[in-house]
Amino acid sequence: MTPKTIHSPNRPPMVIAVVLFAIAAITYWDASHMTARAAYGMSASAASYFVALLFAVLGIGHLLSAFRPSDVEVETADWKAVAWVGLALCGLIGSIWLGAGFIIGSTLLFALTARAFGRRAFLADLCLGAGIGLIVFLLFNKLLTLALPQGPLERLF
Template identity: 35%
Template sequence: MSKGNTPLTQKRRPDRAALFIAAFLAALAGLIFWDTSRLATIVSYSGIGPATIPFVIACGLLFLAAWTVFEALRGDFPVRDRQEFGPVIWIVGGLAAQMLLLKPLGFSVATGLLFALTAAGFGKRKLWFTIPIGIAICLGVWLIFAGLLQLSLPAGPLEHLFW
């Protein structure tokens, strides 16, 4: 065994991705603190008001940001695998399709396409199989939410066949 730089004696650089995540968490906490300060002017009869839970969430996010910075500077994060962009593109495409098709085609078809494209991102590329399954599952969800719970979800031609 040779002497020199072994993995145990080699000093790792700070994890830049973790530092970016910590900055994002801190910025999100700051935004919630700012919004909470506007809610704090609402007077309630007890010490717990509409600003209490957002304040606790912001404190938790700030704690997580500080912890992430500490771990990033120590270099304790495991080495990550290379990012695969193909699955991300499938899922983002599914989200975009859902947003574009939700109003004209309704909840079941738009969300069924999101289901199928997300499944394709995870490796199930048989769209002829996953699209009908996704639409059927989403139609069941729509029927439960619209029929039993009386909640309003966008209805398209398929939903109008059932309701």
């Protein structure tokens, strides 16, 4: 019999799994504290529970891949790009939390994520993000009649 080799876990998928489990827990906690319930159909809390479940499933997948032996050499993570994406998400969350609205938040999300992927045309990306954010806002708000977080720009429409 051949002895089993001990496989050290792949660190980036482990870190991502931990972050996904944390997001799942926060989403679950948030859903359990929602007070508005739908009189019919699926409520917002049910959708949040579903999203929490999806985050947990993704976390399990990343955890399994971290411990799976592989012949592929592990690449180092580009932590600078990860930081840009994190900043983009914080920009979206912060702009909504501060009342700046969906369009400004999605503009920041687009421009900073493009920067994470190596694009250097920040002003052009801000304009593209604003255009996409406006179109998405109008589609959701006017066509689907679903409310997105409103700020000063959204109140103009």
